Amino acid sequence: MLDHLSFEAPKPKIISGAKSDWELVIGLEVHAQVSSNAKLFSGASTTFGAEPNSNVAFVDAAMPGMLPVINEYCVEQAVRTGLGLKAEINLFSAFDRKNYFYPDLPQGYQISQLYHPIVGEGEIIVDMAPGVARRVRVERIHLEQDAGKSIHDMDPTMSFVDLNRTGVALMEIVSRPDIRGPEEAAAYVGKLRQILRYLGTCDGNMQNGNLRADVNVSICQPGAYEKFVETGDFSHLGTRCEIKNMNSMRFIQAAIEYEARRQIAIVEDGGKVDQETRLYDPDKGETRSMRSKEEAHDYRYFPCPDLLPLEIEQGWVDDIAATMPELPDGKKARFVREFGLSEYDASVLTADVGNADYFEAVLTVGNDGKLSANWVINELFGRLKKDDKDILESPVSPEQLGKIVGLIKKGDISGKIAKDLFEIVYTEGGDPEALVEERGMKQVTDMGAIEAAVDAVIAANPAQVEKAKQNPKLAGWFVGQVMKSTGGKANPAAVNELVLKKLAQ
Ligand code: ADP
Ligand code: MG
Secondary structure (H helix, E strand, O other): OOOOOOOOOOOOOOEOOOOEEEEEEEEEEEEEOOOOOOOOOOOOOOOOOOOOOOOOOOOOOOOOOOOOOOOOOHHHHHHHHHHHHOEEOEEOOOOEEEEEEEEOOOOOOEEOOOOOOOOOOEEEEEEEEEEEEEEEEEEEEEEEOOEEEEEEEOOOOOOOEEEEOOOEEEEEEEEEEOEEOOOHHHHHHHHHHHHHHHHHHOOOOOOOEEEEEEEEEEEEEEOHHHHHHHHHHHOOOOOOEEEEEEEHHHHHHHHHHHHHHHHHHHOOOOOOOOOEEEEEOOOOOOEEEEEOOOOOOOOEEOOOOOEEEEEEOOHHHHHHOOOOOOOOOOOHHHHHHHHHHOOOHHHHOOHHHHHHHHHHHHHHOOOHHHHHHHHHHHHHHHHHHHHOOOHHHHHOOOOHHHHHHHHHHOOOHHHHHHHHHHHHHHHHOHHHHHHHHOOOOOOOOOHHHHHHHHHHHHHHHHHHHHHHHHHHHHHHHHHHHHHHHOOOEOHHHHHHHHHHHHOOO
């Protein structure tokens, strides 16, 4: 899958009910917190984990007469995200009030964009396996404010509210109902998160709630979805339920699976699925009704009179487009093309932009794509995982690892010695080239020295020599002995060749 133009779409997931087979239809509304130091309409800080109610400007607390002022940087981040999803950027967009009451929403409304979102149609290519991917259409991205947090479990008689999050900028990224199974839904969120992190427009931290998804699920008979795609007529699809606020890939999958089976049981029993908003309970592994579905008119949306429509210039969009980083699909294709990596290795290395940058830095020193990839993926990632460390915390710098790769490539050290050297650099630090000299780790390529070592082992083991002459497979034992006597520093290929030659004499 070098260019994402040629891939095969995965088959939709089929769930067998008691009476027939069913397919799933899933659409996601992902809320991604914009990476920005200040909120969408105030200068208050967005720092996570601050003292409750310390990051609250008067406008966030909805003090009378306070007016919102749009944060240009947040708009830029939304535009950048739209460009990253190959989406249409709307030069004209506008903010609307979505009215509802909740204690963590002091304004009594959320400022959002219903009628004129800043970003229109785009797409995400969701990789399922090499050569297998699903194109999921993005319907829109709009900017809106986050709400605060109500805390009900700190005191038996009182509830608390923390407004630090109130007014923080969110991008709501709405997909078309193009996702056809739980694994695809998780892969979609994963790919979206990866792109956002590459763009630097959202940190993708799901644990902190900076990326969370509302998951819409319906079931239909095989064939119905194709009719929907052909006609655009939603009546071919089943009634959907929306599972709110999911911030774990594992729970997203479990919730979809549960929800589909629940709907199948209802329909096969002759009942009807009610369109409603549901919550997933991870302890029980089930979804339960939260409220019946509200429609746009329930919120009495109207244009926010405090804010002018947002008009941006094409020139500004072009400037942002000129500073776009290389994105995961492009980087992966380049790694395969330029460095001869397998698609699998390229996917692992580009999964996170930090990994990809590290690998490329190793490569500039080590000068061998495949060898560098092996060392980063197998040795370094393995070692970091053991210590529960991130790539940015790696005790071995890309330059150090690049030098180790370079030493192997030049034949100065064997792969086995390289592992010892890596461990020394990892735990003690130091310059790999100097260490190899100081500690006498250089591979012996001097044929005279190797021959002497081979002769010594042969002379000391006459009985083994007789056996090996009958059974050439035993030659490996001699190679092992020579490697041992030379402290692993002899060139294994040379040893092997000499052992075979001597045993044949
Ligand atoms: P609302 O804002 O009322 O939730 P939207 O039209 O914005 O409604 O749709 C929300 C999400 O639901 C979108 O991601 C859309 O793709 C998805 N969706 C719509 N119809 C279905 C369906 N029948 N099954 C599954 N998902 C659906
Ligand atoms: Mg919705």
